[in-house]
Amino acid sequence: MRHLLTTSQLSVDEIHEILAEANKISTGEFHKQKNQRFVANLFFEPSTRTKSSFEMAERKLGLEVIPFEASTSSVLKGETLYDTAKTLEAIGVDVLVIRHKKDQYFTELQDRISIPIINAGDGCGHHPTQTLLDLLTIQQEFGKFEQLKISIIGDIRHSRVARSNADALLRLGADVVFSGPEEWFDDHIIGKGRYETIDEAISTSDVVMLLRIQHERHEHKDKRSANEYHKLYGLTVDREKQMKPGSIIMHPAPVNRNVEIADNLVESKRSRIFKQMENGVYVRMAVLNKALKTVEGGKKDVSKNHQWSIAY
Template sequence: MNIDHEYRTDISSGWNRKHILGLQDLSRDELNIILNQAAEFKRLAAIGETKLTPLAGTVVANLFFEPSTRTRISFGLAAKRLSADTVDFSASGSSLSKGESFIDTAKTIEAMGVSYVVVRHKTPGAPQLLAQHLDANILNAGDGTHEHPTQALLDIFTIREHFGKIEGLTVTLVGDILHSRVARSNIWGLKKLGAHVIVCGPTTLIPSEIEQLGVEVSNSLDDVLPRTDCLNLLRIQFERQRGHYFPSIREYAHLFGMNKQRINKAKENVLILAPGPINRGVEITPDVADGPHSIILGQVSNGLIIRMACLYLLHLQRTASLGIPG
């Protein structure tokens, strides 16, 4: 058991990035390091090594300036699995309501000895801003409609696990591309790893000039379904509906919802992902969500190991930069 615990260190060699702000910045090699490191943690978990110690004595701050349940719990547990101490911050009831600035709040928390800051914020670019002002390593847990790198990494990890590769696969992102940070991060990551990416949704929810990112744009799920290896069903945000982006949920479900009839038109081994929380009966019918093609809960458990991998790699960078032997 101790031998297995001495996890492989060759996987992480070549990693020297201080922050994970988005997949736009990461190279193909860096993406593979994260995915491989996550696979290593998954292997260890499978043999019962769930509590590891590399971050013992360090502090991870989870700064959630925007509500989140699943991502926050996942990051908190990932840090604990690596034996870090954690401090949690959420915007409600904080000094933000007393007018303290975002940067001042983050600096105050950093001054408590925090080395790693996980941040979620409604403003795109907020993690970049923290990276400029703090000494800590920053990990983006979702910034507005910009990026959500760990969600995309866990999607990609799940796809790679299922197909054994990313190169050459056709991945279709379905739904509200315009407001989706998950879509943006997935596009950057999947393109770098050699997938063909299709974005599919109502014309009103496809952002301008997205073709320039090298993706195919479609407005018909039925057209692209037969060529799709993996479908990623983005959540429709009901709160956006006052924007008149589409006439009704019913019509959306009719045009872009994944149901039994559509499964029959899809490839036999099509994989269905959903970053959730899912609206059953809208993006996906319950029979499909709970059916054999869906791997929605598998995504959640992969989220934990992806976040462990990210924190661990940032820790390696930090100790290396401080000259502390790993």
């Protein structure tokens, strides 16, 4: 496939290959593109981290970024996502990075757009570069995934991260556990791991991966107060003291401080939250490099080797 749309599309070998490339990039081992190449970042949902991270990755690779603002685009005149993407392809953009609130927005694009699309988040669906940066952070810490216990805690149902990460971590050999409010569980995801109480999960895991409460995706405001959530399911100061030696805290951010995690744990010794952001740039550079290989030497002459695999 030309596109990177989901984590599950990547084989275990391919994941390892991207992580190795990102690691090399993190040490400064990379080259700028020799030819002028163009990318457009189509973000139809608010984002600071992911958008800036792609922008940074693109500039480090020497790409030209064609600005796109959904709020001032022809989408306002009723133009579809497909026609917008096709337009950017027609004017010469080489790679599209897309975030959209619609689950699997890419279904209508994948066979009709010939330039590579990198999914930067679709609704409650997928977010493959977030998974890759999480994996890189875990690998840097432990050097492996096998025999690690990783607990994913919180708003499972609305989280792109829960879905993508659970899938990849299980395939890489980790033990994945879910925790948090039961009414936010999702059988399809939970089926892949197993459930533990919050205290059990936190005290026995190597990685405590908290999820952001996606207020903007909850149809009815949650009746539970932020305080109550923190006490019942958050990483409180007390719970952190029960964590295993050498274990780490992760969160895809933005963090709701004192809800999912106590304010002063965000930048504590165990926290890898800002390390995750730094790693996001390296992972996205690796992914962009791979995508650009599929367009090198003309769009028609793409060697199979340079395409993304489809794991299943």
